Amino acid sequence: MLHFYHRADDPWSHLLLQVLPTLLERYDVPLRCVTVPLPPRDYFPRPDLVARHALRDAVDLCRHCELHFETGGVPPSGEDAELASRRLLAAQDSPSHYLALARQVGEALFRGDKARLQALCGPQALPREAALRRLEANQRRQLEAGHYNSGMLAFGGTWYWGVDRLPHLEHDLLTAGRRRPDASVGVLRRRSMSLPPPQGTAGLRGQPIEIDFFCSFRSPYAYLAAERTFGLQRRYPVRIRPRLIVPMKMAGFAIPELKARYFRADPAREALRHGLRFGNFRDPFGPGLERAMALVDFAQRSGKLEPYLLSVMQGVWADGIDTATDDGLGRLAERAGLDWHEARKELGAEDWRGWAAANRAELERIGQYAAPTYRMGDWVTWGQDRIWMLEREIQARLASPSVSGALPARVCT
Structure with missing residues (x-):
């Protein structure tokens, strides 16, 4: 079982969920999607700085990799992130539906498109108190399993963060004999760059x-x-x-x-x-x-x-x-x-x-x-x-x- 710990307002989670459908096409491994909240403060001492950096880094990553990210320039509000989480918690039983919905919800959330976010979440979002209890339980189980952060994948007792650790995950899936017949390796593709080599020694x-x-x-x-x-x-x-x-x-x-x-x-x-x-x-x-x-x-x-x-x-x-x-x-x-x-x-x-x-x-x-x-x-x-x-x-x-x-x-x- 491959576990995906997703946080609605985490840009790195949003990028990772984009490559998971391709990963599942190439490797025979069941997926479980788990919605989690912001890590406890002991594990995340400067959430304000991390949130701003994550936006900037996501933009950089999709400049260089075949990913998509659009942001209004500021982290999503806590109220909007909570609404997104409440909706995703109601979709955890179907991994394929979860990944598709999470991408749509994330795109609206990071753009700051409140009307679109409301339309996607609507009455299907879990009630607030029930959602908070579910998030707390998900976080507790993740900590018991061995990690604290979102944008994480877990397989066979090993943890993989974001798109950056996908090579390690693919290696372990290959070792476990999970690659499907004729499937290629390398789910994250970098964009080509047509730049001349550096000339001379001057900047x-x-x-x-x-x-x-x-x-x-x-x-x-x-x-x-x-x-x-x-x-x-x-x-x-x-x-x-x-x-x-x-x-x-x-x-x-x-x-x-x-x-x-x-x-x-x-x-x-x-x-x-x-x-x-x-x-x-x-x-x-x-x-x-x-x-x-x-x-x-x-x-x-x-x-x-x-x-x-x-x-x-x-x-x-x-x-x-x-x-x-x-x-x-x-x-x-x-x-x-x-x-x-x-x-x-x-x-x-x-x-x-x-x-x-x-x-x-x-x-x-x-x-x-x-x-x-x-x-x-x-x-x-x-x-x-x-x-x-x-x-x-x-x-x-x-x-x-x-x-x-x-x-x-x-x-x-």
Whole structure:
């Protein structure tokens, strides 16, 4: 059984439901659709920022993939989202009907078309109190099953988020012998791009394109992203500017164990996908993180910032090295080409606290709160699974230097 946890006002859920009919055509697996509410606040500390980012990311995804998303530019109201959920709860017994209805309801909801939404929901929506009880029960069962978020698929005890984890799901369905005869693999298709390759070594107006890379030593996803991110500098005329932040937990956000478990399991399969070692990790939370941050300025002055960041991230997430000890941090510093005798003199430095706080404030100003986040001009994206999109955006800017970097039109088909 394949379970689909759908939230009516979640753009990533809306994109995912568009590819599920094709998935069911190609794989012999029954589907159960479950309508869920917004995750509990412990799991979703900044729902306002996530909601705005999700709209922007959905528009970007359908520019590059064969998906459709149309938005009025603001997240749906709570009242409209509740009405949509009440209607979908009444349709959960028929997966095919649910997927078709959810797409229609979602299109009206994200466009802000209240008349269309009312017409689709009408008297068939569950009464409010009954719907709230059903949503609460669905959420409780999902948490008991092992996850907290919407836009999720579950199969065989494994979880897959959004369209981004469809390759992992297809692999597991193939392994389980669920592919139908003569069915092709790859339900998510990217749009073709007819762009010339980058020419020369100069960026716009002769200068490299600057890309801010908001990252953290404590983020496994930043580790997965770092080597590929810096590698862009050797393939395109771009300059990567690392902007380290203090991780959410040290900034006052507690991470529930259920979420922490997923943040260990999901990066492991993504690391395997990208050929990176992962799993022998030593959490740098607290003194280990502070000591590693204290050497960032020294590494930059020494011209070794990139190798230092890569060395520490690999040490934390793949080598099991304790940055809270002189032996551990010293090994990582020397591996990056730093003089540990000189570097250890910087361990008492406090300047990093100021720029780390400024980086987090800037991250929030642009509508984000987690690492890794990328900013190129006024284009922003979030996640190690958006590097392919970042690369396409770089190519587009190099092919059309007059492009300002503004967000594309809100309607994508």
